[in-house]
Amino acid sequence: MKKIYCLLFSIITSHCLTAQQGTLLASAKRDSSGVFIGDMHATEQVESVSAARQYAIINLKKDLEGLDRGSKNTLLADAGGNERNLNSEIFATYLARLDKKYKGDVRSIETDNIRDIFQIDQKSEIKKRHSSVISAQCFSNKNDGRFIKMKDLDGEEIIGFPLESFKGNSRYGLVENYHQGFARIKKDQVFGFLNYCGDETIPCQYEKAEPFNDGKALVKKFDWYFVDVYGNESEGLENIVDAKALRMGVNVAKFKNGKYALIDNNYDISKKPLSDYFDEIVTFNNELFRVKVGKNYGLIKIDGSTKIDAIYDDINATAEQGKWMIIEQNKKVGLMDTEGNIKIKPSFESIVNISIDPTISNNSTLGIARDEAGIRLIDFKDLRTSKTYSAISDFNKYGLAQVKDGKYVGFINLDLKVVIEPVYSTLGNFNQYGLVSACKTNLNGATKCGYIKYDGTEIIPIAFDEVAGFNRFGLVVAKENVKNCSLPAGNCRVDVIYDKNGNLVIGKTNEAAPIGIKYATTDTLFNGSFIAIKTLNPLKNGDDMPVEYNLVERNGLKRITTQSYLSIKRYDANLLFPVMKDGKWGLIDTTGKIIAKPTYKDIMVTTEGLYGVKYDNNKYGFIDKKGKVQVAFDYDEVRPFNNGLSIVSRGQGKLGVINRFNAKIAPCFFSEVNILPATKQFELLDSSGNKFVLNSNGDCVTNCTKFDEIRKLANQ
Known part of the structure; x- marks a missing residue:
C-alpha cells in the first residue's frame, strides 16, 4: 500500500484558524495577480475527447494498480489499447466498475474491527482515487472539447480542461489547479468546483470553500457543511464557526466556544470530534499537531489521539523535522523525541534552530543551545554538541562559523569540526578569494596580521601591523611600522603588496634602511590590462607625500613600472604610456621599459608615429616611438x-x-x-x-x- 503521510503536509502553511490564510494549499505557487494557484501549464495537448478518455483510463489503471499491488485485478484489463474502441458507452462502463469497486473497498475497511493508521491511510487513498473517477465521468458525455495533459497540485499526471483559459476574466477571483479531481474556483465572489472537463459540477454559491479532502469539501453559506463529489450537501455542522481541511478526511474546526478540535468527514452524522477540545491546534510536523491547553502545549496525532500530554510551557520542532522537538519547562529548554523520551534535559536558557542557506548545505540540521557557561552547537541528527564558546557567528558560504573561545577566535564547520583553531585575536569575513584577514597577539603584546585561507593555510604572512582589503583584481596592501627609516629619517610606515596567491608583487624598497612608502590598490584599469596602484613616496622634510602611480599587469599580477609616476596616460597605438615624473614627461612600454626618459615639459598624443614634446628651452619638436629626436626643438607651437x-x-x-x-x-x-x-x-x-x-x-x-x-x- 502506498503511504501518503507526507502527501499534503509539505504544502500546508498553517492550520491554526486564527491565521488569515484560509487554504490547505496556500503555499502552492500563485501567479503575479494572486488569482491562479499551482502550475497549470500543459505537458501535452489532447486533440480529441476520445484521446482524453484514453489518457484518463491509463491514469485510472495506474491508480488501481497502485492500490492493488500484488493482485491480478482484471477490472480494467480490457481498457486502453486502440482509442477507436473507447467510445463514451465503454468509457462509462469502465468508470462505473471503478465507482462500484472503490465504494465497496471503503465499506469493507469501515466494517473491519481493527483500526490503525494504515487503514486510515488506505481508506484515504481509495477515496481520493474515487474522487478522480467521479470527476472523470464527465468525459462520457462529451463529444468535443479542448483538454490538456498536466500535473495537479499533488504532482500527479491528469487530463483536464485548460484552467489558464480563465486568465483575464474579471469574474474569477480564484482559480486553483485540480486536487483530488476537482478545481476550486471563486467566481462572482462565491466559491464552487469544476470537474476535469471544466464543468461547474458544484455551482459557485459558497461564501467559503476548502479543497476536496477524501471525497468531501468543507463549504460555508451561513453555516458550514460538507459537500460530496456528487454535489450533495450534508446537514449543517453544529457549533462550528470556522474550519480548514487537513488530510485523510480530517479537518480542524473552531467551535462557538472558541475551542478547536479535529473532526472527520462524518461529523455531520456523528456530531463528535475526533480529538479533545483545545485552545489552539497547529501543524507541528508531517505526522503531529501541536495543541495548547491553557498555557501548556502537547502533541496529538491525525486520528485525534494524544501523543504527548499538554504539560510543557512550549514545544517547537527542530530543524530535524519529525525526530526531535524543543521543549520548555520552568523557563528551561531541552530536547525530546516524538515518543516523549527526554534526550536533553531542560537545562538550557534557549535552544534555537540555525537557518542554513541551501546554497551552503541542503541537509544541515543545526541549532544553538545557550546556558550560563556560553553557547554550543547541536547537530539535531544525532544530538552531537560542540565545545562551549562565548560567541558563535552565522555560517558563511564556505560552511564555516566564527567561534570565540575566551579572547581568541577561530572557525568551526557544519560537522562541528574546528577547521581553524581559536588562536587569533581577530578574524575578518571571508572575501571572494576564500581568504580572511587574521591577527595574532604575540608574547610581547604586539598584534600582527595577515591573511589565511578557509582551511587555515597562511597565505599572506601574519607579520604586518595592518592589512587592507583585496581589490577586485586580487591585490592587497600589507602595512608595517618600522624604525630607523632613511626617508623620512626616524620611524615610518612601509607598505608592500601581495596577490591573492601570496606572491609578493611590490616589496620593500630597501631592507637595510627601508624607505617609508604607502600604497593603495585601486580598481582602475589602463587599457583593460594594467592595474593602477596609488603610491605615496616619502619626502625628506616629512611633508605630505604626493600621490603617484605604479602599474601592475592584470593577468599575471606582476609589477611593470620600476618607479612610480605622478601621472600615467593610457597607452597608444605604439603600446607606449606617456608618464610624468618630477614634472617632466617621458615614455615607457608595456613591460615598464623606459623608452624616453621623463625630460620633457609637455607631450602630445602620438600622431603617425611621432610625439610632439616640449624641451627645456620651451621649444617643441618631435620624437619617434624609440625616443629618438626626429624634429629638433625649434618651434613655439606644433x-x-x-x-x-x-x-x-x-x-x-x-x-x-x-x-x-x-x-x-x-x-x-x-x-x-x-x-x-x-x-x-x-x-x-x-x-x-x-x-x-x-x-x-x-x-x-x-x-x-x-x-x-x-x-x-x-x-x-
Missing part, C-alpha cells in the same frame, strides 16, 4: 601630423608646414594655416590676405607663383 605634414610656428604669429624630416614645406611666414576637411588640402593666408593652397602632399595648387617667391626668399 600641431599633430596629418598625412605626413604638421603645422608649426616659430612665434610672432607666423605659421608654416613641415614634414616628418623637418623639411619646411611652407616657411613660417603665414598668418593663418588651415586644413580643409573635404580635401585635406592646406589653405594658407599671408598678412595681406593672399590665399595659397597646397595639396595633401604639400605641393602648391593655387597662387603658386607668389608662393614660390615666398619659399625662395625663405631658402636664401
Whole structure:
C-alpha cells in the first residue's frame, strides 16, 4: 500500500484558524495577480475527447494498480489499447466498475474491527482515487472539447480542461489547479468546483470553500457543511464557526466556544470530534499537531489521539523535522523525541534552530543551545554538541562559523569540526578569494596580521601591523611600522603588496634602511590590462607625500613600472604610456621599459608615429616611438601630423608646414594655416590676405607663383 503521510503536509502553511490564510494549499505557487494557484501549464495537448478518455483510463489503471499491488485485478484489463474502441458507452462502463469497486473497498475497511493508521491511510487513498473517477465521468458525455495533459497540485499526471483559459476574466477571483479531481474556483465572489472537463459540477454559491479532502469539501453559506463529489450537501455542522481541511478526511474546526478540535468527514452524522477540545491546534510536523491547553502545549496525532500530554510551557520542532522537538519547562529548554523520551534535559536558557542557506548545505540540521557557561552547537541528527564558546557567528558560504573561545577566535564547520583553531585575536569575513584577514597577539603584546585561507593555510604572512582589503583584481596592501627609516629619517610606515596567491608583487624598497612608502590598490584599469596602484613616496622634510602611480599587469599580477609616476596616460597605438615624473614627461612600454626618459615639459598624443614634446628651452619638436629626436626643438607651437605634414610656428604669429624630416614645406611666414576637411588640402593666408593652397602632399595648387617667391626668399 502506498503511504501518503507526507502527501499534503509539505504544502500546508498553517492550520491554526486564527491565521488569515484560509487554504490547505496556500503555499502552492500563485501567479503575479494572486488569482491562479499551482502550475497549470500543459505537458501535452489532447486533440480529441476520445484521446482524453484514453489518457484518463491509463491514469485510472495506474491508480488501481497502485492500490492493488500484488493482485491480478482484471477490472480494467480490457481498457486502453486502440482509442477507436473507447467510445463514451465503454468509457462509462469502465468508470462505473471503478465507482462500484472503490465504494465497496471503503465499506469493507469501515466494517473491519481493527483500526490503525494504515487503514486510515488506505481508506484515504481509495477515496481520493474515487474522487478522480467521479470527476472523470464527465468525459462520457462529451463529444468535443479542448483538454490538456498536466500535473495537479499533488504532482500527479491528469487530463483536464485548460484552467489558464480563465486568465483575464474579471469574474474569477480564484482559480486553483485540480486536487483530488476537482478545481476550486471563486467566481462572482462565491466559491464552487469544476470537474476535469471544466464543468461547474458544484455551482459557485459558497461564501467559503476548502479543497476536496477524501471525497468531501468543507463549504460555508451561513453555516458550514460538507459537500460530496456528487454535489450533495450534508446537514449543517453544529457549533462550528470556522474550519480548514487537513488530510485523510480530517479537518480542524473552531467551535462557538472558541475551542478547536479535529473532526472527520462524518461529523455531520456523528456530531463528535475526533480529538479533545483545545485552545489552539497547529501543524507541528508531517505526522503531529501541536495543541495548547491553557498555557501548556502537547502533541496529538491525525486520528485525534494524544501523543504527548499538554504539560510543557512550549514545544517547537527542530530543524530535524519529525525526530526531535524543543521543549520548555520552568523557563528551561531541552530536547525530546516524538515518543516523549527526554534526550536533553531542560537545562538550557534557549535552544534555537540555525537557518542554513541551501546554497551552503541542503541537509544541515543545526541549532544553538545557550546556558550560563556560553553557547554550543547541536547537530539535531544525532544530538552531537560542540565545545562551549562565548560567541558563535552565522555560517558563511564556505560552511564555516566564527567561534570565540575566551579572547581568541577561530572557525568551526557544519560537522562541528574546528577547521581553524581559536588562536587569533581577530578574524575578518571571508572575501571572494576564500581568504580572511587574521591577527595574532604575540608574547610581547604586539598584534600582527595577515591573511589565511578557509582551511587555515597562511597565505599572506601574519607579520604586518595592518592589512587592507583585496581589490577586485586580487591585490592587497600589507602595512608595517618600522624604525630607523632613511626617508623620512626616524620611524615610518612601509607598505608592500601581495596577490591573492601570496606572491609578493611590490616589496620593500630597501631592507637595510627601508624607505617609508604607502600604497593603495585601486580598481582602475589602463587599457583593460594594467592595474593602477596609488603610491605615496616619502619626502625628506616629512611633508605630505604626493600621490603617484605604479602599474601592475592584470593577468599575471606582476609589477611593470620600476618607479612610480605622478601621472600615467593610457597607452597608444605604439603600446607606449606617456608618464610624468618630477614634472617632466617621458615614455615607457608595456613591460615598464623606459623608452624616453621623463625630460620633457609637455607631450602630445602620438600622431603617425611621432610625439610632439616640449624641451627645456620651451621649444617643441618631435620624437619617434624609440625616443629618438626626429624634429629638433625649434618651434613655439606644433600641431599633430596629418598625412605626413604638421603645422608649426616659430612665434610672432607666423605659421608654416613641415614634414616628418623637418623639411619646411611652407616657411613660417603665414598668418593663418588651415586644413580643409573635404580635401585635406592646406589653405594658407599671408598678412595681406593672399590665399595659397597646397595639396595633401604639400605641393602648391593655387597662387603658386607668389608662393614660390615666398619659399625662395625663405631658402636664401
